[in-house]
Amino acid sequence: MIKIDIKKELFGSQKDMLLNINLEIKQGEFLALSGVSGSGKTTLLRVLAGFEDAQGGISVDDEIWLDAKTTLAPQKRAIGFVFQDYALFNNMSVLQNLLFVKKDKTLASHLLSITELSELKDRHPNTLSGGQKQRVALCRAMMGQPKLLLMDEPLSALDSKMRTKLQSEILVLHKEFKTTVIMVSHDPSEIYRLASRVVVLEQGIIINEGKPKDILLKTSGSQKFSFSGELLDIKKVDVIFIAIVAIGQQLVEVVITQDEAKNLNIGDRVELSTKAFTPMIHCTKPAK
Amino acid sequence: MLEALSTLELTPFVLSFKLAGLTTIILFILCLPFAWWLSQTSSKSKPIFEAITALPLVLPPSVLGFYILVILSHNSPVGAFFDEYFGIKLVFNFSGLVIASCFYSLPFMVQPLQSGFASINKNMLEASYIAGKSKTQTVFRVALPNMKPAVMTAIIVSFAHTVGEFGVVLMLGGSIPGETKVASVAIYEMVEIMDYTNAHIYSAIMLLISFSVLLSVYIFNQKTKAIGQFR
Numbered sequence: 001m002i003k004i005d006i007k008k009e010l011f012g013s014q015k016d017m018l019l020n021i022n023l024e025i026k027q028g029e030f031l032a033l034s035g036v037s038g039s040g041k042t043t044l045l046r047v048l049a050g051f052e053d054a055q056g057g058i059s060v061d062d063e064i065w066l067d068a069k070t071t072l073a074p075q076k077r078a079i080g081f082v083f084q085d086y087a088l089f090n091n092m093s094v095l096q097n098l099l100f101v102k103k104d105k106t107l108a109s110h111l112l113s114i115t116e117l118s119e120l121k122d123r124h125p126n127t128l129s130g131g132q133k134q135r136v137a138l139c140r141a142m143m144g145q146p147k148l149l150l151m152d153e154p155l156s157a158l159d160s161k162m163r164t165k166l167q168s169e170i171l172v173l174h175k176e177f178k179t180t181v182i183m184v185s186h187d188p189s190e191i192y193r194l195a196s197r198v199v200v201l202e203q204g205i206i207i208n209e210g211k212p213k214d215i216l217l218k219t220s221g222s223q224k225f226s227f228s229g230e231l232l233d234i235k236k237v238d239v240i241f242i243a244i245v246a247i248g249q250q251l252v253e254v255v256i257t258q259d260e261a262k263n264l265n266i267g268d269r270v271e272l273s274t275k276a277f278t279p280m281i282h283c284t285k286p287a288k
Numbered sequence: 289m290l291e292a293l294s295t296l297e298l299t300p301f302v303l304s305f306k307l308a309g310l311t312t313i314i315l316f317i318l319c320l321p322f323a324w325w326l327s328q329t330s331s332k333s334k335p336i337f338e339a340i341t342a343l344p345l346v347l348p349p350s351v352l353g354f355y356i357l358v359i360l361s362h363n364s365p366v367g368a369f370f371d372e373y374f375g376i377k378l379v380f381n382f383s384g385l386v387i388a389s390c391f392y393s394l395p396f397m398v399q400p401l402q403s404g405f406a407s408i409n410k411n412m413l414e415a416s417y418i419a420g421k422s423k424t425q426t427v428f429r430v431a432l433p434n435m436k437p438a439v440m441t442a443i444i445v446s447f448a449h450t451v452g453e454f455g456v457v458l459m460l461g462g463s464i465p466g467e468t469k470v471a472s473v474a475i476y477e478m479v480e481i482m483d484y485t486n487a488h489i490y491s492a493i494m495l496l497i498s499f500s501v502l503l504s505v506y507i508f509n510q511k512t513k514a515i516g517q518f519r
Binding site: 074101 | 414416417420421422434
């Protein structure tokens with residue numbers, strides 16, 4: 001059981017805010033931290049790791065990591081940390097990166113075989129692809145058999161195929177080691193696949209938490225489906241108007257009426273939804 | 289010319305390189321923790337220390353030499369203390385030169401090391417702390433191996449700069465043969481007595497050595513960079 005009750009003043013780029021988090025995490029839980037950038041997710045991870053100080057308390061099982069009197073050094077907290085930019089030791093081979101944490105060759109080769117890195121164990125990080133680097137980072141973080149694994153947007157720099165592969169490997173590792181995990185992520189599908197609970201931060205406080213299914217699946221009204229996207233262009237073809245909308249990585253063309261064309265501006269955030277056969281398009285957030 | 293070469297007195301060169309070698313070793317040991325602290329601290333006093341470190345870059349060597357002379361001479365508390373308790377005189381001998389050179393070459397050791405440390409990915413250092421490694425272990429096993437060009441530059445440039453020292457040496461060491469008469473001072477004296485042949489030989493040797501030292505640094509740095517890119 002991890003108990004977190006911390007307060008920390010943050011001097012952000014836009015305005016100062018108070019990070020105020022009260023959270024309990026069960027042993028073996030996989031928690032996703034979500035929220036817009038600047039909401040305090042990374043700071044929370046850094047406070048948990050002991051890189052930054054805060055007021056309040058953190059206790060893990062019976063061990064006190066932070067209270068009014070003590071601040072346990074990062075070296076003494078049983079944590080693993082996976083950074084977004086991998087942060088591998090470039091002067092060491094893959095295997096040496098793992099053994100640097102703990103001289104346990106059996107564990108190292110076991111982790112490398114789970115992540116299919118055994119053949120690359122003597123390579124240096126500079127010669128690896130992004131996906132391979134992040135797998136090494138993941139193995140390195142697991143080497144200390146941490147009580148708590150912290151991951152700061154670990155997969156955001158990878159392409160979608162590699163992301164899916166790594167998500168499976170994270171799941172395998174989580175099942176095998178039963179480590180408690182806190183992962184910062186913006187990707188709903190990633191959160192849905194991995195996490196058992198999601199916590200949404202805004203302006204330094206928790207605004208929503210629950211099962212990923214309940215938090216992520218928010219459909220309003222009676223639409224059969226709806227996607228939000230960005231309006232890229234409106235073309236007039238003969239008598240009809242065609243709107244080009246970017247939904248995620250995909251561009252779609254939608255036929256719209258002249259009235260709709262008048263009311264929409266290029267750059268608007270739009271929601272594309274359909275009831276039965278007629279797709280509807282309406283503005284959710286004007287560009288200006 | 290040949291005759292001059294065969295009777296060439298090498299002691300000033302030996303002295304120059306001995307001085308530079310010792311200075312570099314002492315500076316490296318002393319500056320490593322200092323440069324690390326400068327690179328990691330957000331203390332308000334940091335600019336003060338940075339300014340003091342950079343002073344030898346802008347001060348005339350005579351000013352630097354004068355103050356060191358005043359502080360170390362046996363009339364000052366520091367000089368008197370060393371003379372009385374250890375029987376060591378700190379001016380007009382080799383140990384005085386080493387102390388003066390350490391001040392003179394300070395920025396050339398501190399600045400490359402500091403920027404080297406600053407260039408290391410902070411997350412990499414934090415990953416090492418999480419792995420349970422202390423700051424000292426992190427410096428030696430993670431930071432330094434990942435900033436070889438900076439270490440190389442610091443060492444070589446400090447060495448070369450000390451070899452090229454003149455004003456401070458003259459102020460502090462005088463020109464005692466075999467003790468404080470380094471190559472640069474020897475050349476100065478040769479020109480003074482219009483012994484141009486030997487001045488030429490000495491100067492050419494200095495020029496050649498300095499150039500090859502610098503060339504090797506730049507070749508090393510280019511190679512390390514290339515390895516970093518293509519590995």
